[in-house]
Amino acid sequence: MDLNQLTVFQAVAESQSFTKAAGRLGLDKSRVSRALRALEETLGATLFARTTRSVRLTAEGEALLRQVAPLLSGLRAAVEGAPGRSSLPTGEVTLTAPPDVGRALLAPVLARFRVRHPAVRVRAVLTYEVVDLLEKGVDLALRVGRPGAGSFVARKLMDLEAGFFASPRYLERRGVPSALPDLAHHECLWPTPPRGQGPFGGGRGRPPPAASVECSDFGFLSEVARAGGGVALLPTFLAAQDEALGSLVRVLPGVAFRDAPLFLVSRPGRPVPTRVQVLKDFLRESLGR
Numbered sequence: 548m549d550l551n552q553l554t555v556f557q558a559v560a561e562s563q564s565f566t567k568a569a570g571r572l573g574l575d576k577s578r579v580s581r582a583l584r585a586l587e588e589t590l591g592a593t594l595f596a597r598t599t600r601s602v603r604l605t606a607e608g609e610a611l612l613r614q615v616a617p618l619l620s621g622l623r624a625a626v627e628g629a630p631g632r633s634s635l636p637t638g639e640v641t642l643t644a645p646p647d648v649g650r651a652l653l654a655p656v657l658a659r660f661r662v663r664h665p666a667v668r669v670r671a672v673l674t675y676e677v678v679d680l681l682e683k684g685v686d687l688a689l690r691v692g693r694p695g696a697g698s699f700v701a702r703k704l705m706d707l708e709a710g711f712f713a714s715p716r717y718l719e720r721r722g723v724p725s726a727l728p729d730l731a732h733h734e735c736l737w738p739t740p741p742r743g744q745g746p747f748g749g750g751r752g753r754p755p756p757a758a759s760v761e762c763s764d765f766g767f768l769s770e771v772a773r774a775g776g777g778v779a780l781l782p783t784f785l786a787a788q789d790e791a792l793g794s795l796v797r798v799l800p801g802v803a804f805r806d807a808p809l810f811l812v813s814r815p816g817r818p819v820p821t822r823v824q825v826l827k828d829f830l831r832e833s834l835g836r
Contacts (some may be wrong), residue, residue: 550622552586553615555579556594563602600700605731623818636822636828638667643688647765649673651687651785660826667822675763680814686823687830688812698755704834707807708783712795719773724798726779732757767797782807809834825831 558568559579569576594608604612615714623738647673656721657669672678678685680699694701711724724730739756759777762768765785765810773794781795783803789795811830813823 549582549585552582552589553619555582556586556608557612557616557619559583559595559602559607560604564672565602576755625645635666638820638822639668639827640668640687640822641670641672641685642687643672643674643678643685643690645691646673647785648691649764651782651836652809656830660695660829663810663823663827663829667825669826680812685731686814686820687827687829689811690810691807694810694812700815701810701812702831704809704811704831706805707809709780709804709807710783710786710800710802711778711798712769712772712781712786712790713778713798714773714775714794715796716800717748717772718796718798719779720775727802730778734759734769735760736760736768736777736779738765738768738780746820780804 555568555572555574558571559565561673562568562571565576565579569579571807572579573689583594590611592606592607592611593605594611596605599780610777642653650673657671660667660669672685678688680686680688689698689704690765690804691707711730713733721733724733733756735756735758737755737760760768760771768779769781769785769789771777772781778798783797785821786795786797789798811834813819813827819827
């Protein structure tokens, strides 16, 4: 038996009108009539006495309503109480991001998110690994450069910018570079590049000076730069706090690299649990450009 037929039956019985029941259910009146006719044929009983002016339950219809009404009410309560269906977002969301993005961009956003949605817990997994969302049970991911491979939904949030930074102590000792070629005379702190590219990306003409220190972790490079170790190529979002405190100074401010889009990646398919959707919306609101 189609349980939707019982839902239609209850709506007509309570409203005593095919038209009102159709409006309540968002159906055509003809579909309501067909559903009731099919239910009566299945049960072998007439459930409603119909006239041009009224619709009323027969004795069989009244008996059926007494039996199915509490059962349908219980089913609705179970569905509405299922995880992800509550009007108040609640539960846990697992989110992955590169460590640098997590510390500098995600951490302050999550602090504000928790104020707005205190019943949603966030488990942040900070890793440079491109995590398979479906295989690892991860709800959302922040990824830099490329959204990754596999089955997912990706939305670009912003373009990340990188520039050159050094400590005041280093610049006093070695001087301030005034053009890119001057970097050949400095200690250079470069990120480990993707295969086949230099630290400034591919196709930029003259190759950059060799790195004095190279590392895939921008946080480590910024530590070396703060200690006076050289000129570092860093994401501006990561260097912003040190720049505000005066522990790092931006050099060659007219040179910027904007090759790294930031993507928000989520699992495919519907429906999206409310707790996941509110975090997705908050990340777009906070980090989208």
